[in-house]
Amino acid sequence: MKLTSHDIIRKPVITEKSMAEMADRKYTFIVHTSANKVQIKRAIEEVFGVKVEDVNTMNIEGKTKRVGVHVGKRASYKKATIKLTEDSKGIEFFEGMLQ
Secondary structure: OOOOHHHHEEEEOOOHHHHHHHHHOEEEEEEOOOOOHHHHHHHHHHHHOOOEEEEEEEEEOOOEEEEOOEEEEOOOEEEEEEEEOOOOOOOHHHHHHHO
16 A cells, blocks of 8 residues: 555644644654654655654554443554754644644
């Protein structure tokens, strides 16, 4: 299966920690589970028009949840933290979140 740039980037992570990291030019996204660091870097550069310096990824295992006798599991996902180069512009999508 061929992944496009928009398939690779699922959604941004908007938490207190990810907002604090934006001061260090780091942005966090949930990405496709089979995407590697090279594909993620290329997708971010293509979609947002920025220069990526570093990509860190982590696989998050879904938690087991219970409601009474019924046991279920949340979906597992992959999270990527992207660090932009010093001369790169920021990602506009996140800039509106700071206000």
